[in-house]
Amino acid sequence: MIEVRGLTKRYGDKVAVDNLTFGVEPGRVTGFLGPNGAGKTTTMRCILGLDYPDKGTVVIDGKVFRDFAFPMREVGALLEAKAVHGGRSAYNHLLCLAQTNNLPRRRIGEALELVGLTEVATKRSKGFSLGMSQRLGIAATLLGDPKMVMFDEPVNGLDPEGILWIRNLMKALAAGGRTVFVSSHLMSEMENTADHLIVIGRGKLIADCTMKEFVARASGASVRVRTPSADQLIRAVTVKGATVGTGDDGSIEVRGLSAEQIGDLAFDEGVRLHELATVRASLEEAFMELTADSVEFHADAPSQPASTMIGTGSDR
Amino acid sequence: MTTTTADVNLPALPSAAGRAGLRGVLASEFTKLRSVRSTYWTLAALIIVSVGIAAIAGFGVASNIHNNPQNKAGTDATQASLIAFFELGQLIIAVIGAMSITSEYSTGMIRTSLTVMPRRGTIYLAKLIVLTTVALVVSLVTSFISFFVGQAAMSGSGVSASLFHSITIPAGALVKGGPAGGNGPGSVTFQGTVTISPGHVLAAVIGTAVFVTVVALIAFGLGAIIRHTAGAITSAIGLMFVLSIIIQLLPDTWRWDIMRFFPDAAGRVLSVTVGPSNPHLWSAWPQFLVTAIWAVVLVGAGGYLFRKRDA
Numbered sequence: 001m002i003e004v005r006g007l008t009k010r011y012g013d014k015v016a017v018d019n020l021t022f023g024v025e026p027g028r029v030t031g032f033l034g035p036n037g038a039g040k041t042t043t044m045r046c047i048l049g050l051d052y053p054d055k056g057t058v059v060i061d062g063k064v065f066r067d068f069a070f071p072m073r074e075v076g077a078l079l080e081a082k083a084v085h086g087g088r089s090a091y092n093h094l095l096c097l098a099q100t101n102n103l104p105r106r107r108i109g110e111a112l113e114l115v116g117l118t119e120v121a122t123k124r125s126k127g128f129s130l131g132m133s134q135r136l137g138i139a140a141t142l143l144g145d146p147k148m149v150m151f152d153e154p155v156n157g158l159d160p161e162g163i164l165w166i167r168n169l170m171k172a173l174a175a176g177g178r179t180v181f182v183s184s185h186l187m188s189e190m191e192n193t194a195d196h197l198i199v200i201g202r203g204k205l206i207a208d209c210t211m212k213e214f215v216a217r218a219s220g221a222s223v224r225v226r227t228p229s230a231d232q233l234i235r236a237v238t239v240k241g242a243t244v245g246t247g248d249d250g251s252i253e254v255r256g257l258s259a260e261q262i263g264d265l266a267f268d269e270g271v272r273l274h275e276l277a278t279v280r281a282s283l284e285e286a287f288m289e290l291t292a293d294s295v296e297f298h299a300d301a302p303s304q305p306a307s308t309m310i311g312t313g314s315d316r
Numbered sequence: 317m318t319t320t321t322a323d324v325n326l327p328a329l330p331s332a333a334g335r336a337g338l339r340g341v342l343a344s345e346f347t348k349l350r351s352v353r354s355t356y357w358t359l360a361a362l363i364i365v366s367v368g369i370a371a372i373a374g375f376g377v378a379s380n381i382h383n384n385p386q387n388k389a390g391t392d393a394t395q396a397s398l399i400a401f402f403e404l405g406q407l408i409i410a411v412i413g414a415m416s417i418t419s420e421y422s423t424g425m426i427r428t429s430l431t432v433m434p435r436r437g438t439i440y441l442a443k444l445i446v447l448t449t450v451a452l453v454v455s456l457v458t459s460f461i462s463f464f465v466g467q468a469a470m471s472g473s474g475v476s477a478s479l480f481h482s483i484t485i486p487a488g489a490l491v492k493g494g495p496a497g498g499n500g501p502g503s504v505t506f507q508g509t510v511t512i513s514p515g516h517v518l519a520a521v522i523g524t525a526v527f528v529t530v531v532a533l534i535a536f537g538l539g540a541i542i543r544h545t546a547g548a549i550t551s552a553i554g555l556m557f558v559l560s561i562i563i564q565l566l567p568d569t570w571r572w573d574i575m576r577f578f579p580d581a582a583g584r585v586l587s588v589t590v591g592p593s594n595p596h597l598w599s600a601w602p603q604f605l606v607t608a609i610w611a612v613v614l615v616g617a618g619g620y621l622f623r624k625r626d627a
Contacts, residue, residue: 050431065434071431071432071433073332080424083423085348085352085420087352088348089351095347099344100429100432100433101340110327145329
């Protein structure tokens with residue numbers, strides 16, 4: 001269980017994380033989502049004590065991370081796959097990490113075997129591909145058989161096979177009762193992996209809920225309607241307090257009323273309907289919508305589309 | 317690389333009692349040092365440069381005395397064989413000292429190191445102990461080899477120093493006849509004697525090694541403060557080498573008064589076994605204390621920043 005309370009971190013004038021409070025529970029995969037630059041990495045660095053928060057606290061099972069007798073047995077974290085000395089062999093890299101926590105040497109061979117790097121154990125990690133570096137980083141996180149694992153954008157630069165491998169690994173770790181906390185700026189990445197979501201934008205909490213709740217909350221009651229009497233229907237639903245948008249294909253998008261309410265209204269008005277469907281937002285749309293709100297709330301240009309905020313900006 | 321979900325479970329780890337502490341981190345830091353090639357390259361460079369130049373300097377002294385016998389008077393054979401070690405070797409060991417901490421920043425390894433062992437004071441102390449031990453052992457070995465190789469190169473010249481018995485050399489010389497400049501067959505009359513005790517020589521050989529070790533610590537402290545390999549090495553070389561050259565250019569009236577406060581001055585008095593040491597510097601051990609204070613201040617400031625700054 002990781003508890004983040006009122007976490008605030010500034011770098012110079014820039015507020016990276018702004019009064020953030022959330023918890024990460026064991027036994028499930030918790031996705032940590034936000035556009036690039038939302039403060040995900042900063043939050044993880046503060047959890048590990050790499051960065052010192054300006055305000056707020058982080059406790060892990062009731063303790064500050066550095067107070068654990070054997071930190072590697074509590075948390076295994078992979079923030080940057082390339083944060084290794086490239087001149088050191090994979091084996092020696094894991095050895096120097098294992099020695100700090102008095103872990104047995106045989107553990108290194110086991111971890112290398114698990115991630116499939118046994119054959120390159122004596123090779124210097126300088127020559128490793130990003131995928132191999134990710135595997136080496138994951139081997140390091142598992143050395144201490146930790147109760148919690150934390151991965152920052154673990155699928156970056158991986159091939160489809162590697163992505164599948166990491167997904168399965170995270171699910172298996174969570175199924176084994178561990179706390180799994182994984183960040184991503186891609187909603188699609190979480191869709192098949194995460195059970196729970198923490199969504200942040202501009203350093204602030206946007207959502208802390210299950211995957212189901214997240215989709216429901218973001219999609220609201222959006223209903224797609226196709227009708228020959230669009231103007232008449234728009235007037236009718238607007239009177240009832242709904243908001244209306246028009247689709248590219250001549251359909252209209254109604255929010256604030258359910259499909260049943262719209263159908264009844266159309267019947268009363270004598271409007272013929274050709275289509276009436278509740279739109280379940282995809283996870284990606286839900287995510288865009290939620291983070292766009294946070295962007296709009298802060299940005300000077302409220303009309304700026306959300307898509308420009310995704311995948312831009314530097315992550316720190 | 318076809319690992320499936322079923323393979324995730326590593327064998328159980330035996331439970332551990334106590335607390336991860338300095339002992340394990342010392343082993344880890346030693347592993348870090350011995351598992352990268354740069355360590356071996358720099359240590360080899362240190363030994364080759366120091367011993368190689370000690371041999372060349374030895375032959376130089378021997379040939380000089382062969383041509384100018386009067387130069388036998390007052391020649392410090394010990395310092396002649398150690399000068400390359402403390403003037404050039406200190407620059408190489410500064411690279412080892414600085415890199416033992418800056419390489420973690422340039423590679424990003426520091427974030428991994430502090431994630432597996434978040435007690436930063438323990439990491440810093442372990443780095444310091446491992447560096448001090450390795451630097452001291454290598455410096456002592458280099459210092460003794462430089463001394464013996466230098467003496468071997470000088471053998472037959474009539475000038476030498478020994479760790480085993482006292483050596484008496486002339487204190488001064490008068491040259492009569494022969495061409496001006498003393499070259500050629502003039503007659504040389506030696507005046508007075510100086511006796512060099514083996515204890516004095518031993519103190520110079522060991523003292524120089526300890527001095528060079530402390531230079532490694534100065535570079536380590538600078539590395540912890542600057543966190544950048546090139547920046548730390550440049551400032552260490554600046555402090556130990558360039559600054560003293562700049563000071564040489566200052567007016568005589570006051571350059572001598574400030575020289576003794578700089579960390580490089582000790583090397584020039586610790587290695588002396590013949591004659592009065594530089595009148596403008598303190599004697600060997602007080603002058604060494606100046607270097608040590610620089611090291612303590614820089615290592616202390618580095619340690620403070622290592623703990624307080626975001627990694």
